[in-house]
Amino acid sequence: MRFSRTSALTALAVLAGIAQGVGSAGTAWADAPHQLDLPGYSHLVVDASHGHVFVSGGPDSTDIAVADLDGAQVGTVDDESGATSMALSPDGGTLYVALPGSDAVSAVDTATLTETARYSTGSGPQDDPHYLAYAGGLLWFGYGSQGQGGIGSIDVEGPRPTVSLDGGLWYAAPLLASDPAVPGTLVAGEVDTSRATLKVYDVSSGVPVTTASQADGGPGLEDLAITPDGKDVVVAAHAPYHQVFKLTDLSPDGQLATAYSASSVAVAPDGTIAAGVSYATPDLFVFRPGTTTPLHSFDVSSDDGYLTLPDAGLAWDPDGSRLFGVTDDAYNGVVELHVVPEPLKAASxxxxxxxxxxxxxxxxxxxxxxxxxxxxxxxxxxxxxxxxxxxxxxxxxxxxxxxxxxxxxxxxxxxxxxxxxxxxxxxxxxxxxxxxxxxxxxxxxGKAPAQVPLDGPADAPRGSVVTITGSLTSSPDAPFAPGQSVKISRVDASGTTSLPDVRAAADGTFSFADTPQIGGINNYKAAYAGDVSHVAAVSNHEVDVSRSATTVTVTTNATHYPNGATAKITAHLGTTYNGRTLSVYAQPDGGMKTLLKTATVDAHGNLAVGYRVTGRTEISAEFTGDYRYGPATAATTIW
Incomplete structure (x- = not known):
């Protein structure tokens, strides 16, 4: 599958229902997608300093896939069962991984790709961490399950890391977002509800202090991202899709022109926004900072509708030069990582x-x-x-x-x-x-096919001039070099005779003349040997050259014979040129024709043979012809 990019005008036309099938003509993606060795998808994080993209696979996974910045998988972080959300430490040296099935958060060395620590978040059924964010010097996690969720923190920078829980003040584990350009700020959003509650916390003191709250962040919250100018938080929800709220008081601050079923949002360090949706075309949109009209859009999902852009399926290279996207086929367990270079440039x-x-x-x-x-x-x-x-x-x-x-x-x-x-x-x-x-x-x-068709008379008198024409052609047209040579030969009753070669004219035509002296079928053959650009070719043309007539007779010493008597047969051949051979046959009524004798006639032109008569029989004699006289036959009946 190749991603294709469309302009802002085309993207808006699609959203308005004006255009269909946008972007099929071109691609903006550097390479074909790379399939990852994961059973499903949960989250991705870009570690540009080590040249890695980390992709977690959710509850059925055992490892974290590690890809290079071109999207190809180059390794794994082993034994991270059920990994979901991930977050990098400010210095990029540690990847923190939520392991809800283990009620823990692990720490992975991004240089060695090995786990260095694991922090328990509790032992109860409501203590499993799902979402991570690093802010205010602490690692924050949304924990719990449906009916009871909360926000906890881990002081991973302290000499003795400690875990703190807030007692469970959310309906379920809240989705968290932070941005290193806005230190000390944490945004949380409620998932799996018809009206997602949003909250902004000041966590600079190590204790979350609510600074803003919004009771309706939209149904079906899927992703959150803070703009690096500290002005807004962008929300991906089922409706009203990608909504923007002011970070100061969570009042509405616009809506991105995307489509239904918003699934992902990621903000680059310069404020460029990538917004993704599921089950729509196009399904990925790029916005310049502070705008709500897409600069470009992309068609990411597969045509069959199974491979789609999942929740939290986008991430930027920290320098903004590349955008990473994941497509996930949840039905068939296929996860693919894609890379788009220079996403702010128009598609070529x-x-x-x-x-x-x-x-x-x-x-x-x-x-x-x-x-x-x-x-x-x-x-x-x-x-x-x-x-x-x-x-x-x-x-x-x-x-x-x-x-x-x-x-x-x-x-x-x-x-x-x-x-x-x-x-x-x-x-x-x-x-x-x-x-x-x-x-x-x-x-x-490869070499082109060649043809050398011949044309000429179907018959001619012996000793007359016969002119044969031909042409050297190729279909489809593959021109020949000038002066191509064609070999000519004649096959007649005497055998094969080579005639002078001919050269094709500039238009491929050629001709030759011959005076056949031997009657019967004269088969003229043209043979082209081929060249560096054309294969060999052969064709032929037959001319029936006339021959004089001769006579053959058959006589017997009687007409009627007693059963078992021997008939004396005499076959006679008239004037010929160089053939004096006759063949005599007998064919009883209802029986097979049988050769009695083939031999050269005597000086008088006669050939004698005996035959034992057992019933009505046809006796025949045949002359097959020679160079100048044609075939002749005769027959008589005895009984």
Whole structure:
């Protein structure tokens, strides 16, 4: 699956029900998604200093997946059963992991990827931690289950870490959010309710002090994020989707133009907001700081509707250069990690098309055509980089850069030198306002088929001049080098005779003349040996050359014979050229035709043979013809 990016105008059109199927033309994602070895999804955290993305798998998981910043899994944090929410320490050296099934929070060294400590949050059924946030020098966690939840803290920086619980003042374990740019502030939100309560706490003293409260943060709260300017908290809920509240008093401060069933929100250090929704197209939106209209939107989910953007499924690289997203197929246990580079840039969409017939030929130029488009106009003078990968250059051969025309079109011309699959990779490196994009096209290259059809008379008198015409062609059209040679031969009753080679004209046509001296079928054959770009080809044309007639007779010494008597048969052959052989056959009524004798006639043209008569029988004689006289037969009946 490839993510595609759309402009703000297109995204708003989709939201308004004006456009359908947005973004199918291009991609903004650097690579294809990377599947992670997890049974499900819960949370992700980016540790840029160590080049890692941590992804937890929820109650059915045993480990935490560790991916690199390109999205590929490179390891695991073992023995973290049921891991859910995670949080990094301010110095990035420790990853804290909520383990609700163990009533504990673990500490993982981000350099060695091993657990270094585990803090118990209690032993009762309501003490399991679900959500983590680091603020005011303490690690805070939302704990409990439906009917009784609360907020606890762990003094992980003290000489003897201590755990404190607030006694359970929430309906369920509250969702927590903090931001290092707003120290001492903690936001909590109620999940699994029809009207989510939101609260802002000042935790700078180590004790949470409520500074703002909102009784209706929307039904189905899924995610929270604080803007780094300390002005707002953005809420992802089922309705009214992505709502913004002032951090000072939690009064409404706008609503992001996304879609129903909001699932995720993440805020970059510069205040750029990524907002995700489930089961909508598009389902990921990017907003510049302080705006409510999306700059770009992305189509993340799969077409089958199972692979979707889950709750809390987004995270930024701390420098804002990349956005990480997770898609989760809860039905089939598939979790994928995606990376989008430069999410504030407009999408670049490359399309590349191969030659008309979809394949090429060695040593014959082929042309690729394509288009570079974007919802935001390009400056003039855009350039594309092209490489070719083929059997002779499996590591890739750079070709000349290609200029993009004012209308976005371009052409790539290349001349393959070997047969086999050729992959052409066309890359646009991007500019200050446009993301990079790469497109590949596979062109099979092999020798072109060739044809050498012949045409001429169907028959001719012996000794007359016969003219045969032909043409050297290829379909589809793969031009030939000038002066191609075609071998000509004739097959007749005497055998095969080579005739002079002919050369095809510039248009591929050729002709030759012959004077056949042997009657019967003369088969003229044209053979093209092929070249570096074309396969061999053969064709033929038959001419029936006339022959003179001769006579064959059959006589017997009687017409009627007693049963078992021997008939004396004489077959006679008239004038011929170089063939004096007759064959004599007998075929009784209702029986098989049987050869009695094949032999050369005597000096008088006769061939004698005896036959024992047992009933009515047809006696026949056959001459198969020679170079100048055609076949002849005769028959008589005896009984």
């Amino acid at each position: 969409r490359l399309t590349v098309h191969g030659p008309e017939y979809g394949f090429g030929y060695p040593y014959l130029p082929l042309t690729l055509t394509g288009q570079l488009t974007s919802d935001d106009p390009y400056a003039a003078g855009q350039v594309l980089h092209v490489t070719r990968t083929d059997p002779a250059g499996p590591d890739g051969v750079p070709l000349a850069d290609v200029a993009v025309a004012a209308d976005g079109s371009f052409e790539v011309t290349d001349t393959p030198t070997v047969s086999g699959d050729h992959t052409y990779t066309v890359t646009y490196a991007g500019d200050s306002g446009h993301a990079e994009d790469t497109e590949r096209v596979l062109i099979p290259v």
